[in-house]
Amino acid sequence: MSTDGSRRRDVTVxxxxxxxxxxxxxAARALGNYGAVSDDVRERVLAAAEELEYRPNxxxxxxxTGKSNTLGVVVGDIENPHFGLAMRGITDTAKKGGYNVVLxxxxxxxxxxxxxxxxxxDKRVDGLIVAPASSIETAHLRQxxxxxxxxxxxxxxxxxxxxxxxxxxxxxxxxESTKHLIEAGHRxxxxxxxxxxxxxxxxxxxxxxxxxxxxxxxxxxxxxxxGLPQPTDLIRLNAGDADSIMRITRELLxxxxxxxxxxxxxGLIALSVVEAIQSSGLSIPEDVxxxxxxxxxxxxxxxxxxxxxxxxxxEMGQAAASxxxxxxxxxxxGAPSPELVARLIRRGSVGAPRTADVLSQAGx
Amino acid sequence: MSTDGSRRRDVTVxxxxxxxxxxxxxAARALGNYGAVSDDVRERVLAAAEELEYRPNxxxxxxxTGKSNTLGVVVGDIENPHFGLAMRGITDTAKKGGYNVVLxxxxxxxxxxxxxxxxxxDKRVDGLIVAPASSIETAHLRQxxxxxxxxxxxxxxxxxxxxxxxxxxxxxxxxESTKHLIEAGHRxxxxxxxxxxxxxxxxxxxxxxxxxxxxxxxxxxxxxxxGLPQPTDLIRLNAGDADSIMRITRELLxxxxxxxxxxxxxGLIALSVVEAIQSSGLSIPEDVxxxxxxxxxxxxxxxxxxxxxxxxxxEMGQAAASxxxxxxxxxxxGAPSPELVARLIRRGSVGAPRTADVLSQAGx
DNA sequence: CCTAGGATTGAGACCGGACTCACATCGATT
DNA sequence: AATCGATGTGAGTCCGGTCTCAATCCTAGG
Numbered sequence: 001m002s003t004d005g006s007r008r009r010d011v012t013v014x015x016x017x018x019x020x021x022x023x024x025x026x027a028a029r030a031l032g033n034y035g036a037v038s039d040d041v042r043e044r045v046l047a048a049a050e051e052l053e054y055r056p057n058x059x060x061x062x063x064x065t066g067k068s069n070t071l072g073v074v075v076g077d078i079e080n081p082h083f084g085l086a087m088r089g090i091t092d093t094a095k096k097g098g099y100n101v102v103l104x105x106x107x108x109x110x111x112x113x114x115x116x117x118x119x120x121x122d123k124r125v126d127g128l129i130v131a132p133a134s135s136i137e138t139a140h141l142r143q144x145x146x147x148x149x150x151x152x153x154x155x156x157x158x159x160x161x162x163x164x165x166x167x168x169x170x171x172x173x174x175x176e177s178t179k180h181l182i183e184a185g186h187r188x189x190x191x192x193x194x195x196x197x198x199x200x201x202x203x204x205x206x207x208x209x210x211x212x213x214x215x216x217x218x219x220x221x222x223x224x225x226x227g228l229p230q231p232t233d234l235i236r237l238n239a240g241d242a243d244s245i246m247r248i249t250r251e252l253l254x255x256x257x258x259x260x261x262x263x264x265x266x267g268l269i270a271l272s273v274v275e276a277i278q279s280s281g282l283s284i285p286e287d288v289x290x291x292x293x294x295x296x297x298x299x300x301x302x303x304x305x306x307x308x309x310x311x312x313x314x315e316m317g318q319a320a321a322s323x324x325x326x327x328x329x330x331x332x333x334g335a336p337s338p339e340l341v342a343r344l345i346r347r348g349s350v351g352a353p354r355t356a357d358v359l360s361q362a363g364x
Numbered sequence: 365m366s367t368d369g370s371r372r373r374d375v376t377v378x379x380x381x382x383x384x385x386x387x388x389x390x391a392a393r394a395l396g397n398y399g400a401v402s403d404d405v406r407e408r409v410l411a412a413a414e415e416l417e418y419r420p421n422x423x424x425x426x427x428x429t430g431k432s433n434t435l436g437v438v439v440g441d442i443e444n445p446h447f448g449l450a451m452r453g454i455t456d457t458a459k460k461g462g463y464n465v466v467l468x469x470x471x472x473x474x475x476x477x478x479x480x481x482x483x484x485x486d487k488r489v490d491g492l493i494v495a496p497a498s499s500i501e502t503a504h505l506r507q508x509x510x511x512x513x514x515x516x517x518x519x520x521x522x523x524x525x526x527x528x529x530x531x532x533x534x535x536x537x538x539x540e541s542t543k544h545l546i547e548a549g550h551r552x553x554x555x556x557x558x559x560x561x562x563x564x565x566x567x568x569x570x571x572x573x574x575x576x577x578x579x580x581x582x583x584x585x586x587x588x589x590x591g592l593p594q595p596t597d598l599i600r601l602n603a604g605d606a607d608s609i610m611r612i613t614r615e616l617l618x619x620x621x622x623x624x625x626x627x628x629x630x631g632l633i634a635l636s637v638v639e640a641i642q643s644s645g646l647s648i649p650e651d652v653x654x655x656x657x658x659x660x661x662x663x664x665x666x667x668x669x670x671x672x673x674x675x676x677x678x679e680m681g682q683a684a685a686s687x688x689x690x691x692x693x694x695x696x697x698g699a700p701s702p703e704l705v706a707r708l709i710r711r712g713s714v715g716a717p718r719t720a721d722v723l724s725q726a727g728x
Numbered sequence: 729c730c731t732a733g734g735a736t737t738g739a740g741a742c743c744g745g746a747c748t749c750a751c752a753t754c755g756a757t758t
Numbered sequence: 759a760a761t762c763g764a765t766g767t768g769a770g771t772c773c774g775g776t777c778t779c780a781a782t783c784c785t786a787g788g
Contacts, residue, residue: 012744023768028745035747036765058486059426060744064773068423070466070487078455084448091442091469100483102434103467105455119464122422123434271661278665297635298662301642376774387738392776399777400735424774428743 011054019048031056062124070100071324072120074130075154076108080268082294082313083131086154089317090129097325099126108133108194114140121149127324131155135210150327154320157210164327166320166340168311170211173342174218177263177291177309180344182226185352186261186289190234190252191219192245192273193265201235212237212265219263234259242272249276253288260353261289267296274302285351295345304348311342375418383412395420426488434464435688436484438494439518440472444632446658446677447495450518453681454493461689463490472497472558478504485513491688495519499574514691518684521574528691530684530704532675534575537706538582541627541655541673544708546590549716550625550653554598554616555583556609556637557629565599576601576629583627598623606636613640617652624717625653631660638666649715659709668712675706 017027022041029035030045031054037045048054062068071094075083087103094101102125104116113133117140120128127150132141138158144151145162153165181189195212197205203220207213216235223230234252239245249272252259262277264270270292277288284290284304292299295310319337326333381391386405393399394409395418401409412418426432435458439447451467458465466489468480477497481504484492491514496505502522508515509526517529545553559576561569567584571577580599587594598616603609613636616623626641628634634656641652648654648668656663659674683701690697 010744014744024745025747025768025770026766028747029767032746036767038766041766055482055486057488057744058483059423059432059488060773061746062423062773063427063744063775064746066773077452078442079445079448079452081443081445081448084443084445087467088441088443088469091467095469100487101467103451103455103465105452105459118419122419123464124421124423268661271665274665275661296662297632297639298660298665301635301638301662301666303667374774378774388775389738389740389777390736392774393737396776400737402736405736421774424743425776426743427745427774428776430743 010057011052012057013054016045016048016052016054019052020044066124068124068126069098070102070123070125071321072102072104072117072123072125072128074104074106074113074116074120074128076106076131076133078103078105080266081296082267082311085313086131086317086320089314089319090321093318093321093325097322099321099325106133110134110137117141117144121147125149126328127151129154129320129324130158132158134208135159135213136206136208150324152320152324152327154316155211159210164320164323166316166323166337167211168316168340168342170214170342171218171221173309173344174215175222176218177344178219178222179226180346181261181263181289181291181350182222182228184261184289184350185358187228187231187353187358188234188257188259188261189219189231190236190259190262191216191265192236192239192248192252192262192269194239194245194269195237195265197237201232201237203230203232207237215265231259239265239269242275245269245272246276246279249273250280253277253280253282258357259288260357261291261350264290264292267292267294270294270299270306274306284349287354289351289353290349300347302349306349307347308345309342310345312340316340374421375416376421377418380409380412380416380418383416384408430488432488432490433462434466434487434489435685436466436468436481436487436489436492438468438470438477438480438484438492440470440495440497442467442469444630445660446631446675449677450495450681450684453678453683454685457682457685457689461686463685463689470497474498474501481505481508485511489513490692491515493518493684493688494522496522498572499523499577500570500572514688516684516688516691518680519575523574528684528687530680530687530701531575532680532704532706534578534706535582535585537673537708538579539586540582541708542583542586543590544710545625545627545653545655545714546586546592548625548653548714549722551592551595551717551722552598552621552623552625553583553595554600554623554626555580555629556600556603556612556616556626556633558603558609558633559601559629561601565596565601567594567596571601579629595623603629603633606639609633609636610640610643613637614644617641617644617646622721623652624721625655625714628654628656631656631658634658634663634670638670648713651718653715653717654713664711666713670713671711672709673706674709676704680704 013028014024017024026041027045030037030042091101106112106116110133129152131154135156135158138161141158141161151163153163155167157165193212195207195209220230236248239248264273282288291307293309295308299306299308377392378388381388390405391409394401394406455465470476470480474497493516495518499520499522502525505522505525515527517527519531521529557576559571559573584594600612603612628637646652655671657673659672663670663672
């Protein structure tokens with residue numbers, strides 16, 4: 001029972017020490033469970049601590065241990081279930097290792113990310129997990145490395161930054177998926193992404209996101225190998241918000257030279273693309289085939305269920321967190337982290353293009 | 365250019381002071397932008413800070429200002445898009461107010477939540493946002509209030525805890541939605557939730573989640589008002605994981621007295637329920653009507669699109685964060701936060717029950 | 729030229745723990 | 759009984775900032 005209704009100052013070791021009639025040093029030892037303390041003293045101190053409802057001030061503790069037991073996580077959009085799931089992997093692993101997580105959302109903005117990293121460093125987090133908004137502007141990340149603070153990357157690589165990166169082989173899975181579409185008969189394959197660019201797209205262009213670059217490389221490789229003309233004009237970046245994506249989708253499906261298959265770069269884009277297809281009165285896969293990144297549960301509920309590229313997102317979060325913790329604690333890499341491989345899951349949204357389309361395009 | 369390859373110790377005000385040839389106090393004043401500092405000193409200090417790449421240690425700062433500029437957030441499952449979106453509302457608002465966010469996931473476990481709250485308090489967060497796993501076991505939350513640390517609740521109320529709560533009127537919207545189903549002709553309406561209980565369900569039973577209690581109350585109220593028998597046997601709690609939910613769904617749809625409409629308590633449950641319905645070869649709404657909580661984008665993509673109860677989740681996060689910040693900064697409530705109202709969005713998943721079902725049940 | 733009062737400045741206390749160091753204490757050794 | 763290593767113990771420093779307080783500097787008023 002705390003008899004005094006409103007307490008103000010927090011209870012400190014000094015208070016506990018006084019109550020237990022021992023020195024501050026002894027009280028600290030008993031509470032912190034270090035050094036030599038007699039049973040008698042320990043008991044008195046713990047009893048006093050209990051009585052006063054003493055709670056250690058972790059800030060003070062961090063101050064002179066130099067450890068905050070906190071991981072900083074910087075992601076583009078926690079609203080995106082992709083990151084939600086990764087975050088789950090991170091927090092689960094962090095908790096197991098005795099760490100907490102400070103989350104900062106950047107809205108995929110470079111400036112916000114630079115800021116976020118600075119703030120987390122100032123807060124003296126023990127290490128950072130970053131899903132870089134840009135794989136090119138990475139000065140802030142290089143600085144982290146130079147400062148010696150542990151850093152691991154999630155989802156995307158960062159140029160010139162020597163840090164463990166946890167992501168799947170995007171080039172490979174993109175190649176494989178494109179090949180799947182080509183084998184189904186598609187020649188006009190579109191790709192929709194929100195990644196921002198300044199100039200119009202051309203094959204081999206350097207993009208902010210290594211992830212998207214790799215995917216495009218995979219697409220180009222598959223087309224080259226098949227000896228087919230690249231559908232460069234169907235690569236649509238800068239897709240923006242839902243309305244913009246729907247507009248782009250309708251454009252892609254219009255005209256003689258229209259796309260017969262569309263690849264959506266993530267779950268959020270997929271939603272708008274599918275909505276646009278449906279609202280145009282077209283059906284999947286009869287009128288247009290569809291393929292998307294990330295295997296969310298809802299992709300099994302549409303008619304037909306959607307063919308997706310599944311990434312082990314939760315595991316990526318887990319792996320990133322445990323690698324970071326390992327670095328923080330200065331341990332050597334033990335068992336190599338499980339391979340993070342993406343898989344193409346074939347459901348019903350990919351089919352053969354209409355013969356008419358193929359013919360008209362061949363003739364055009 | 366930092367000429368020394370590997371720096372170890374962080375640069376402190378003392379280092380900057382020495383470099384600028386002024387006292388530590390003056391350097392601190394110039395850097396912290398307080399007190400009186402001559403232009404000359406300020407310039408020298410700032411130049412030295414720049415040169416040494418000085419960064420303030422926020423921990424130390426927090427130590428003696430007693431402010432950490434950090435909000436603690438405790439949610440059940442960040443993987444659930446509901447919380448992902450709320451989190452977005454929280455972090456956006458926090459950032460605007462100059463606060464950071466520490467996130468702890470409890471997996472909806474009471475013990476984990478108690479722990480989470482303790483950890484955050486120990487870390488001296490300036491305030492807490494909690495989505496309580498239990499509306500009944502709230503001792504830990506009451507303690508927070510007693511300690512004087514600001515606290516607001518999200519999504520669910522907590523008994524005996526005097527804290528601002530940001531949630532919609534679940535009873536009202538549940539009543540309205542049930543009435544909608546009853547008017548469509550349904551008499552056998554099922555409700556599936558993962559909330560855990562020890563005893564079998566009976567009307568008016570006290571549940572861990574105020575949210576679910578309110579929804580059930582709404583259902584019962586609608587049935588009472590219509591003078592119809594309560595479908596108590598169709599209230600399925602403890603639904604558990606995806607497999608378990610699918611099993612329960614199939615049970616609900618079997619037999620003469622089967623459910624003709626199902627309400628899913630959240631997006632995650634909905635996925636499994638719909639999947640079970642589809643895999644049973646039944647169609648919505650011809651064989652069974654369906655209604656769910658939360659208006660996720662994918663609910664528009666199924667065939668038919670799903671009738672949902674939309675909650676202003678992002679706004680709830682925003683409101684919670686700004687109320688918390690207001691409390692922290694000791695400001696009075698200004699403009700009352702916008703009302704948080706849920707809406708029933710009628711799409712295609714609710715229709716009339718099969719005449720055969722109604723007759724057979726009336727006859728049974 | 730002298731002085732009151734505001735602007736500057738540096739020394740040092742302080743936040744709340746962790747940890748060093750010198751000084752007991754005490755049973756065991758020989 | 760003198761000695762030694764293993765505890766116990768308290769005083770006090772340190773972490774890296776903020777902030778108080780008294781001393782010093784300047785400049786305008788008299």
